[in-house]
Amino acid sequence: MRSMGRKPQSSQRSQRKTSSAFSAFSAVAFSAFSAFSAASAQPPPSARAAAPIDLTGYWVSIVTEDWRYRMMTPRKGDYASVPLNAAARKAADGWDPAKDAASGNACRSYGVGNIMRVAGRVHITWQDEDTLKVESDAGTQTRLLRFADPAPSPSGDNGWQGYSVARWQLAGPQRRGGPGRGRGATPPRGGSLKVVTTKMKAGYLRKNGVPYSEKAIVTEYFDRHTEPNGDQWFTVTTVVEDPTYLDEPFITSSHFKKEPDGAKWHPTACRAE
């Protein structure tokens, strides 16, 4: 195996070149890998830093839909639009606001299943880097939307607002299909917020006793949009699924217009009627 013991000169030069090239490549690759490893080793950005949309500020609900269910207390038994089952209708027909007030349940219509439909203002701030706080002046309620703690504690009272897990939904990057074109090409452009809430106390979908149970799951999608006149809005699409009282998911969407400050913030206590 001569050729293995002594290579021709040209081959040796070639090998040296190859070896040098490999070394150089290795160095670059190692360097890049190290940088990648270092980047990978860094903690992911906080929810606040990664936010594709800004929901913070004071917002007022503009009630152009379901006015007589939201701006006033509808009459008992008026539960049009809600896909209730028989058990829910029976419960709604038995609505007794005085009893609710007396039993400390005046906030039933201010729970997570309905709070974004309550006419009022919300103030959204970052409680910490991974928790978005949503305060409502109507009923003086506070919601915590948690990005970092994905699981609610199995025990413990999560109150009217339940336990909310939040996640940013980033707008998809532009991609082109076809041979050699399957790579993502651009960074995400905007996005929305998805929130799933469970473990809440049972409450009302409407002020007149239309019920949801503690087994309900409330899924919300928050979207930002700016109109040609400069008005800034967010719209929240709310889906309430309740095996106890609903025949199908109850879907509403509520819109809030941004206000310059909290001058019109008007906290009020829960009212049972």
Add this chain to the structure above:
Amino acid sequence: MKRGHRLAVAAATGVAAAAVAILPAIAQQMPASTPGYDLSGEWAPRFHEDQPERIPGPEIGDYLGLPINAAARLHADSWDASILTLPEHQCKPHPSDYSPRGPANLRIWKEIDTASQQLLAYHTHISWQAPERTIWMDGRPHPPEFAAHTWQGFSTGVWDGDMLTITTTHLKMGWIRRNGIPRSDRAVVTEHLVRHDNYLTWIIVIDDPVYLTEPFIRTTNFVWDPHQQIAPYPCQIVEEIDRPQGVVPHHLPGQNPFLGEFPAKFGVSPEAARGGAETTYPDYQWRAKGAPAAPARESDPPAVAASASDGDVHVLPVQGNVFMLVGTGGANITMQAGDEGVLIVDASAATLTDKVLKAIRTVSTKPIRYIVDTDADADHVGGNADIAKQGAVISGGNMGQPYSGAAIIAHEKVLARMSAPTGEPSPFPQAAWPTDTYFTKKKELFFNGEAIEILHQPSAHTDGDSLVFFRRSDVVSAGDLFLTTTYPVIDLERGGNIQGIIAGLNTLLDITIPRDKQEGGTYVVPGHGRLCDEADLLEYRDMLTIVRDRIQDLVKKGATLDQVNAARPTLDYDRRYGTTSGPWTTDKFIEAVYKSLQPATGTKPSR
């Protein structure tokens, strides 16, 4: 006409129909649309909001949650559901800003350019009345203001992240709530469509300077439903009620007996039921408890939209052999062109003649054979002399002395207005006078392979008005009987009368036949303003009939002109058609109607 000329004209005018023809060229020129989240598919509506309003239908007098002004309120207070029994009202589809609220099983699909794989457009189909809509994604501009308006409007879309944002203009007059709350044809609608999992949220924001004090926002939800099958929705007009022609059901101001039923039935305060921007804010809940109310924001009345504001004369292909020429300061010109030459209806103002001739030559190089004057106003006949001089009617035989220019056809009253008795100064030079007059109900012509009817409408805008109907092209030129810019000018001194105007509009309604769902078919070129069809004409006829009836009721009660003015009988239309300055103010219009209806000078409706 050369093909190149036709394409140039179409591209310059931006007519929606013409734009379709040049689609591939645009696709290559426009920047690629940024792709977003695909919205295609079958979507089933959910009625978990406002179900009583959206499915059974709104209660009379329920204006809750609407940022409307007093004009919208009066329009709705006057609305009588029986108007929907009129044949021309029966097959109207919901406009695109309302249709997602109705029985709206929805299909969305994409139109992709085969060669470039670029997204050209989204299309939607909605179940009720089956309106189909195009949302252009290729960056094309919106048409000029004088192009026709449609129920679905002209829509363009852009992606904002995964949200599709749509801007729509060129909507027909529509409705915000199906109990008479109107949305004007001046509205601009912004929409946002966003898909989350299997849910579609459709955000609609209507900005209407005529009937709203703030932009009106509402949101509607759909669920993905791949098993959905949308049934066809043909609409056939039937005669429901035998009533005299020209009757428009409506309630006179203060006489709608049903307005109080809604608040009483649902325990709503009568004040809240009247709507208004302030009632949409939560502050309204405790206003009764002493908190100050948010002031309603009234915007200034909109400026009357000009036909074209750049000083040029534009050519808009209508259909068949007919074009519409539009220029600032002059009446619209309707042009028919073919192998035999060019015929124009009205010659517009003298100051525009050079531009008019230039515009005509972009369509045809054939001789101008005929000018038809619809009345004797300077903005209609001012160009007669110079344009006729450039033309040449074919004459001879037993027609008397050969004439070298284009023939000028008009009702004989037009000649009387433009000329003068011997020895007196004439308002127009002889070269501008009609050369061929008629004094009967109509004059017929066959030109460029097309039958043309010239119909006299007595005592309308003036006593010499003509309508010109191009039967094969299916286009009618209305002259100043029909304007989209102002209330009609009623020239009492020259024999005008509101009754004749309304009769003329009813004649036009007899002529027009929509292609489908009250859209297209016969097109109408108004004396001033944008291209129209029967549905636009219908709104104008209804408006004038309602105003006429209100003033007539006051006249019967012995009201003075001051009392009629104080009653604001045109309040619901003033922000659309009225003005407080210029040669034809709202006050002058009301005065003309009032005088038209005086027993001594008024005439009974002829139709």
